[in-house]
Amino acid sequence: xxxxxxxxxxxxAAEAGxxxxxxxxxxxxxGYASDEVAARVQAAARKLGYKPNMLxxxxxxxxxxxxxxxxxxxxxxxxxxxxxGIGDVARSRGFGVILTNSDENLDREKEAVQLLLEKRxxxxxxxPCDVHGSEHLxxxxxxxxxxVQIDRAAYDLxxxxxxxxxRGAAREAVAxxxxxxxxxxxxxxxxxxxDSGSLADFVAQAAVSxxxxxxxxxxxxxxxxxxxxxxxxxxxxxxxLIRRAGAYSSAAARHEAVDLLESGARPxxxxxxxxxxxxxxxxAIADLKISVPGQLSVVCFDDLDWMTFMQPAITSVxxxxxxIGSMAAELLLSRIAGETSMPKHNVLxxxxxxxxxxxxxxx
Amino acid sequence: xxxxxxxxxxxxAAEAGxxxxxxxxxxxxxGYASDEVAARVQAAARKLGYKPNMLxxxxxxxxxxxxxxxxxxxxxxxxxxxxxGIGDVARSRGFGVILTNSDENLDREKEAVQLLLEKRxxxxxxxPCDVHGSEHLxxxxxxxxxxVQIDRAAYDLxxxxxxxxxRGAAREAVAxxxxxxxxxxxxxxxxxxxDSGSLADFVAQAAVSxxxxxxxxxxxxxxxxxxxxxxxxxxxxxxxLIRRAGAYSSAAARHEAVDLLESGARPxxxxxxxxxxxxxxxxAIADLKISVPGQLSVVCFDDLDWMTFMQPAITSVxxxxxxIGSMAAELLLSRIAGETSMPKHNVLxxxxxxxxxxxxxxx
DNA sequence: CTGAAAGCGCTTACAG
DNA sequence: CTGAAAGCGCTTACAG
Numbered sequence: 049x050x051x052x053x054x055x056x057x058x059x060x061a062a063e064a065g066x067x068x069x070x071x072x073x074x075x076x077x078x079g080y081a082s083d084e085v086a087a088r089v090q091a092a093a094r095k096l097g098y099k100p101n102m103l104x105x106x107x108x109x110x111x112x113x114x115x116x117x118x119x120x121x122x123x124x125x126x127x128x129x130x131x132x133g134i135g136d137v138a139r140s141r142g143f144g145v146i147l148t149n150s151d152e153n154l155d156r157e158k159e160a161v162q163l164l165l166e167k168r169x170x171x172x173x174x175x176p177c178d179v180h181g182s183e184h185l186x187x188x189x190x191x192x193x194x195x196v197q198i199d200r201a202a203y204d205l206x207x208x209x210x211x212x213x214x215r216g217a218a219r220e221a222v223a224x225x226x227x228x229x230x231x232x233x234x235x236x237x238x239x240x241x242x243d244s245g246s247l248a249d250f251v252a253q254a255a256v257s258x259x260x261x262x263x264x265x266x267x268x269x270x271x272x273x274x275x276x277x278x279x280x281x282x283x284x285x286x287x288x289l290i291r292r293a294g295a296y297s298s299a300a301a302r303h304e305a306v307d308l309l310e311s312g313a314r315p316x317x318x319x320x321x322x323x324x325x326x327x328x329x330x331x332a333i334a335d336l337k338i339s340v341p342g343q344l345s346v347v348c349f350d351d352l353d354w355m356t357f358m359q360p361a362i363t364s365v366x367x368x369x370x371x372i373g374s375m376a377a378e379l380l381l382s383r384i385a386g387e388t389s390m391p392k393h394n395v396l397x398x399x400x401x402x403x404x405x406x407x408x409x410x411x
Numbered sequence: 412x413x414x415x416x417x418x419x420x421x422x423x424a425a426e427a428g429x430x431x432x433x434x435x436x437x438x439x440x441x442g443y444a445s446d447e448v449a450a451r452v453q454a455a456a457r458k459l460g461y462k463p464n465m466l467x468x469x470x471x472x473x474x475x476x477x478x479x480x481x482x483x484x485x486x487x488x489x490x491x492x493x494x495x496g497i498g499d500v501a502r503s504r505g506f507g508v509i510l511t512n513s514d515e516n517l518d519r520e521k522e523a524v525q526l527l528l529e530k531r532x533x534x535x536x537x538x539p540c541d542v543h544g545s546e547h548l549x550x551x552x553x554x555x556x557x558x559v560q561i562d563r564a565a566y567d568l569x570x571x572x573x574x575x576x577x578r579g580a581a582r583e584a585v586a587x588x589x590x591x592x593x594x595x596x597x598x599x600x601x602x603x604x605x606d607s608g609s610l611a612d613f614v615a616q617a618a619v620s621x622x623x624x625x626x627x628x629x630x631x632x633x634x635x636x637x638x639x640x641x642x643x644x645x646x647x648x649x650x651x652l653i654r655r656a657g658a659y660s661s662a663a664a665r666h667e668a669v670d671l672l673e674s675g676a677r678p679x680x681x682x683x684x685x686x687x688x689x690x691x692x693x694x695a696i697a698d699l700k701i702s703v704p705g706q707l708s709v710v711c712f713d714d715l716d717w718m719t720f721m722q723p724a725i726t727s728v729x730x731x732x733x734x735i736g737s738m739a740a741e742l743l744l745s746r747i748a749g750e751t752s753m754p755k756h757n758v759l760x761x762x763x764x765x766x767x768x769x770x771x772x773x774x
Numbered sequence: 775c776t777g778a779a780a781g782c783g784c785t786t787a788c789a790g
Numbered sequence: 791c792t793g794a795a796a797g798c799g800c801t802t803a804c805a806g
Binding site for chain 2: 781782783
Binding site for chain 2: 101103124127128132136139144162
């Protein structure tokens with residue numbers, strides 16, 4: 049009933065009649081060992097049911113063969129998928145993955161990083177909750193801990209990043225609507241963090257000077273794509289069609305969407321800028337019993353990947369989410385392996401998946 | 412540019428002018444230390460930016476403050492949520508979480524358990540991919556590693572489990588359809604693993620002797636609930652209405668659903684036994700342009716949690732998924748803390764969420 | 775309350 | 791190719 053004591057390399061060495069150093073070399077795949085001895089040690093290990101204690105190994109080698117992940121919220125299809133990509137790569141390379149959630153909260157992020165550091169991860173993959181660069185992340189990098197950012201990139205952090213071309217994808221999505229003849233295209237976006245003054249200022253500024261999207265939050269990048277498409281098509285932007293949920297919440301999105309769709313100048317098409325906004329929009333459409341694409345054309349950013357199963361199937365922007373994770377992991381592992389070069393910002397393309405939710409504007 | 416060397420407790424002790432033992436006691440919160448010394452040590456630690464090395468601590472204490480999770484597939488809303496529940500509890504108790512995926516593959520599961528054991532997790536939460544009890548899991552338990560099963564329970568494993576009352580929930584769901592007057596209710600279920608001979612045998616046996624659901628796979632448990640509801644309502648079971656996708660695949664489900672809905676004796680209602688089956692069913696309904704609930708009433712098991720956003724909103728069985736994870740983690744932590752009692756199988760209730768997808772049978 | 779010593783289970787130079 | 795010794799960074803008895 050009492051748990052049998054764990055077998056250590058000392059016992060294996062004794063059983064095989066060699067030193068622990070030799071046993072370690074034979075088992076750990078480092079250093080030399082004659083075939084004869086190696087076989088004897090392995091037999092002893094098998095016989096005793098030896099399992100190496102990685103904690104001890106890590107303590108001496110200084111590497112834990114573990115990567116840490118700070119996700120914003122694993123209970124979200126986007127991060128779940130990213131994590132799958134990370135996990136697949138980690139597994140294939142013999143690495144473990146320690147997972148933490150920040151909930152977009154800076155204190156939680158700090159705690160999470162702290163935990164991961166104490167557990168001596170070899171590197172970490174993080175969704176920084178503040179793109180304006182948090183000091184603790186700079187310290188991390190300065191401390192020599194490899195890190196790869198995901199989904200967003202803090203502008204002054206000398207670390208790799210893997211993101212999606214949000215701006216380009218939104219531009220394409222909105223262009224698709226404008227090309228179908230729509231002149232009043234709404235957008236529902238999170239736009240929580242204020243990057244550059246008010247929303248109106250942002251729009252005004254985008255109109256006169258080309259903004260760079262690199263260091264913005266995804267929802268602002270997508271708004272920029274929306275503005276790009278309008279400029280490209282020569283369709284004037286109407287600020288009352290730009291709706292800001294102000295939070296990553298489908299309830300907030302639903303509220304904004306209902307308000308938008310009941311407003312005097314109802315748009316003939318709407319672009320929802322992420323999966324959660326899309327949920328809210330679809331709820332609003334159901335609330336108001338609006339037919340799609342009859343009365344309203346719709347394109348959704350589909351982080352959540354359920355747009356294909358809706359009726360009608362929604363034209364949506366599909367991110368290569370698994371790839372974000374696997375690429376981040378590959379990058380991180382190459383940094384851990386010592387590959388050194390300038391930090392690189394990798395931008396993946398998102399694909400527009402054309403379905404049945406876009407038609408010509410009504411009458 | 413070179414990463415600054417890590418600060419160890421030895422350096423903190425030197426800085427504070429005490430022994431490492433005292434420094435450890437002052438910092439680690441174990442043993443005694445006078446207020447004066449404690450303050451001096453803490454000041455030194457802060458000054459040097461000391462971060463404890465948990466690897467070293469774990470090596471000596473024998474506890475890693477880490478729990479391992481073997482999920483079937485994190486890229487699935489069910490496990491993502493479970494993991495959230497686990498992560499929330501772990502965080503609040505200062506534990507780390509190492510995540511692995513088994514993909515319902517026994518070899519992967521073994522590898523995963525092996526990895527977790529080498530990393531010396533204090534316990535693990537697992538979705539056993541073979542409910543017939545795998546030897547490696549028995550060894551694990553025998554080795555004294557606390558483990559909690561999730562979603563299913565291997566029948567001969569002396570370990571806690573947290574599952575959902577699949578049978579009861581399916582029974583309620585199907586009863587809801589039968590009560591609405593449906594006499595031909597179809598079911599689309601995974602039913603991959605054969606638990607007791609053929610499907611027909613299983614159904615026949617259930618009719619004569621009361622089967623116990625405890626050690627069955629979830630999809631078989633749900634089928635049992637389907638049969639229960641029919642027996643309760645005195646409605647005869649028609650085997651051609653019981654469709655088996657044979658795999659956890661929405662494509663397979665879609666195929667079976669199309670076949671079922673195009674068959675001579677088309678059912679007037681269908682129960683989809685899990686989120687993936689539900690996807691397949693909804694696709695089939697779209698393929699065939701069947702109106703819901705006009706021509707067909709539908710109840711779905713909603714692992715994926717997107718039924719509420721569909722049009723029309725689908726009546727669905729909603730599992731307390733987050734709770735599964737948090738409960739499993741709490742249970743595991745109490746075992747790790749040394750609480751010893753008989754393994755307990757905890758069964759959570761699922762809730763039927765009534766929406767618009769059920770009406771009376773046509774004509 | 776504090777310190778010197780031993781030790782957790784490994785790996786790493788260093789001799790041989 | 792192998793072994794004796796030292797050491798990774800901590801904690802744990804054991805004296806004092």
